[in-house]
Amino acid sequence: MTELLRTEKVTKAFGGLVAVNDVDMVIDEGMILGLIGPNGAGKTTLFNCITGVYPITSGEIYFKGERISRLKQDSIVRKGLCRTFQELRIFKNLTVLQNVLIGMHTRCKGNVVDAILSLPGTVAEEKRAKEKALHYMNLLGIAERADFKAVSLPYADQRRVEVARALAAEPELLLLDEPAAGMNVRESHTLTEFIQWLNKEMKKTILLIEHNMRVVMPVAHKVTVLNMGKKIAEGTPTQVQGSKEVIEAYLGSDYVAHELGDK
């Protein structure tokens, strides 16, 4: 498998607080990488560093061999990385269709002058974009809600809008930040299947941040564990589940000493 994303000694410090510390990570094409860790481990910060929200303090990030660690967010999206948010962040006052069309922002070209002149080329581009957006909405089963305001949809559909929006950006690497947040067991099960479908059918490489082990463990090909900004373990889900450091990070050193220490 070819390497898609590589982070080399990525460090992000906010003043004295080092949120991400020397993290090396490699994502191969076509894999699902689960990024787990306790609250405040720096998972979302690492996400923000990769997608260019924060400039990193030191280290380098490469995407398909090209350095992206000094690029702006829009160039990174253009290169083929797109994310969803932990807390739902759709454009509430826009329609579902408009939301998805904004996902295609970097894939279209029309500027202000084109808009004012409304030349045939611009109109055609807009039409193509709408068709494509509808295609993605169809995949997620929200096409018949195209003209509804996003805020009027039920929570699960709003999540779908966010995923459709990210897919519309045509990313090679899709970064999902806790997609199962606020979902019940059945919904998170559907989500698991959906993530596998994205990976297999849509050929998307996925970086998945998740708290819910029921979601991560069955889908992830590889799991990276962060704690206090540092990578403490990496491997297949089973390897990671057995790791002493991971159990310590999640359940505390007392637990390890009492329950596992004797063994």
Place this chain on the structure above:
Amino acid sequence: MSWLPHKVNLKWILLVGSLLLPLVVRSPFVLHVIILIGIYVILTDALNFVTGFAGQLALGIAAFVTIGGYTGALLMLNNDWSFWTALVAGGAAGFLSGLILGVLSLRLRGDYLGMVTLGFSEIVRIVAINLVPVTRGPMGLPGIPRPEILGYLFHGDIPYYYLLLALIIFTHVTIERMLFSRFGRACLAIRDDESAAAAMGVQAYQYKVLAFCISSAYAGLAGVFYASWTTLFSPDSFQLVDSIMVSVMNTLGGIGSLLGSFPGAVILASLPEIFRPFTTGARVASLRLALVGLIMLFLVIFRPQGIAGMSIDPVFISLEPIRRWFTRRQDKVDENKEAKQ
């Protein structure tokens, strides 16, 4: 009744209505007030573009009207430019000054941006007062020429009314086209959630600056129109209180709506004139402000989203009652025919 549609887009009704308006309005005073309302419609649309669509709190729109007005007036007076080229120059001046202020200030958000734009507006006024060699200071620039088209020189308010109508149509058509394009969507996305928009690859800062420039360009156009209409432009033509008035009109009409500028400007610009007969002199101004306060109070209580809300969808007016009326009359005619037979 097949020739009569079931419903009609409100904008066509507005268009036909405003085209016929001077035929109905006979009083020069009323027409004068209507033109003033029209100027406020453009300014409210301009402000709404940056505040309602791109979500940036801008308060000093008078600055750009003043800059546009002076640019147009000075070019016409000193360089003998025609009104039409001066109009374009005024718009361009608005755009450029918007660019300078926008680049410097649009990294600020919310209230801070509001304060900077407000401050800029005062700076422009004070410069206009003190730059006496160019602007003649508080005395203003008199004798600004009127437009001429195909040898016809504008006089009276009726040609100005139609010119203004053309400007309003231009403003609305361009705004609507921009709004339903990639650019407009990006602006709306920035308004709703700037960091999510950025994560989708929208260059938020650039788009905010551009929206601000476009808004200022409309204000500049309105400034040149006003200068030529009144033939006098002074630092007092558009001041802080006018900026606030435009903000209030926008709030009343509906921040982020496509047609809210009409009810907003019509109500707030016409009410003081309606009340004028009952008050005298200085009391008009104070009454006007009290009235604005009262309207805003009711607005906040009963309809905080403004008259048109946040709607950018076309508004349709049902023609069913008229269809029914026709059908009933037709039935009567048929009945009469049958009775005769």
